[in-house]
Amino acid sequence: MCSSxxxxxxxxxxxxxxxxxxxxxxxxxxxCGREEVYACRRITDYLEQxxxxxxxGIGGLETAFRAxxxxxxxxxxxxxxxxxxxxxxxxxxxGHHLQGPTCIGAALAxxxxxxxxxxxxLYGTPDExxxxxxxxMVNNGCFRDIDVIFSHHTKSQTCVSQGSMALAPHHVTxxxxxxxxxxxxxxxxxxxxxxxxxFHGLEIMRExxxxxxxxxxxxxERTGPANIIHAQARAHITLRSDDRFYLEDMQxxxxxxxxxxxxxxxxxxxxxxxxxYWNMIRIExxxxxxxxxxxxxxxxxxxxxxxxxxxSTDVGNVSWIVPNLNLNTYxxxxxxxxxxxxxxxxxxxxxxxxxxxxxxxxxxxxxxxxDPAFLAEVKAQHAAATAGAKR
Numbered sequence: 513m514c515s516s517x518x519x520x521x522x523x524x525x526x527x528x529x530x531x532x533x534x535x536x537x538x539x540x541x542x543x544c545g546r547e548e549v550y551a552c553r554r555i556t557d558y559l560e561q562x563x564x565x566x567x568x569g570i571g572g573l574e575t576a577f578r579a580x581x582x583x584x585x586x587x588x589x590x591x592x593x594x595x596x597x598x599x600x601x602x603x604x605x606x607g608h609h610l611q612g613p614t615c616i617g618a619a620l621a622x623x624x625x626x627x628x629x630x631x632x633x634l635y636g637t638p639d640e641x642x643x644x645x646x647x648x649m650v651n652n653g654c655f656r657d658i659d660v661i662f663s664h665h666t667k668s669q670t671c672v673s674q675g676s677m678a679l680a681p682h683h684v685t686x687x688x689x690x691x692x693x694x695x696x697x698x699x700x701x702x703x704x705x706x707x708x709x710x711f712h713g714l715e716i717m718r719e720x721x722x723x724x725x726x727x728x729x730x731x732x733e734r735t736g737p738a739n740i741i742h743a744q745a746r747a748h749i750t751l752r753s754d755d756r757f758y759l760e761d762m763q764x765x766x767x768x769x770x771x772x773x774x775x776x777x778x779x780x781x782x783x784x785x786x787x788x789y790w791n792m793i794r795i796e797x798x799x800x801x802x803x804x805x806x807x808x809x810x811x812x813x814x815x816x817x818x819x820x821x822x823x824s825t826d827v828g829n830v831s832w833i834v835p836n837l838n839l840n841t842y843x844x845x846x847x848x849x850x851x852x853x854x855x856x857x858x859x860x861x862x863x864x865x866x867x868x869x870x871x872x873x874x875x876x877x878x879x880x881x882x883d884p885a886f887l888a889e890v891k892a893q894h895a896a897a898t899a900g901a902k903r
Contacts, residue, residue: 516625523621524870531613532863539609539857542598545639548575551596555612571649577636584629590877591633591661592619595640605854607666610866614664617870630881633658646826647787660835663827664869666843670806671815672799673838676792678756679824682749683784690743700741706779707745713769726752756790792828793897797889798837805875811868813842835894841868
């Protein structure tokens, strides 16, 4: 008689053909963030055919969804989170076409194999690439109905994301008083001068922030010819840190820099606070379990310890709400957001990447369902990591 582990692996393989066909179909119909109508419909229609109850347009986003299936009552609630947005003018060069099929592969294997009480909750999350759709979904109450949530990404190695940086982007518009730069410059107050002083102030601030923090800025649009005193100048300023609370302090200091620049130039400014990405919470118990399973399965290019700084993702916001395993499985040797990465979208490597992700997630979730002590340890680590946070 086959064990539950063997049945999960077999089910993933059995469903792999039609799920990879779904991935290729989504790849062939790339849609940018909050425009993922085709991908959302393709995935949700399939889930309904498989017996899931689907809610569309949740969390304030038209192309978001929540799909549920439950066996018995009182068991753990296992979440799976998927992205399906493409890159503008490049298509699925970040592998998001595989995320839905990967998570569905794990969900179907659990649904068709496990006999204990448990619940599956699948979240479709639009617009990771540009405006952080999960941020809106968190703010609108999503993800609070599950015990642990899994997410998946393609990568140049098989690993578990050990962190991401909190990111706060801002649009700042400086307002001055126009005048002719040769005839009557004393009558003007330069918005461009204020912007340049602000940038210089941020450069000075850069020396006095914690290691791993980042400050970037750019001019958003032309201010006009050199022979005028500029009435308006617009900037994009981003701050990053490995700690969302330290990031808030960086924002406080940035405001002082902006105020000082305007005080010196007798100008004013207005600021637009864009959605803030939180840093990712790491759960070591989940990481060790998943990578141990990957090693048992002989998955390609396993990296047990990844070091260095990471970018920013709205998965981080979800990880503060519920324990998260952000699993990466080997896809190809190229970097994301490149033509070379795009060209691997429908290859055998992509199919293997999807199957590996489904298997690792499915077997890790099986451990959570059957081992209350493991689930309790995951929750305890999450509670310790987020202690004191207002969620």
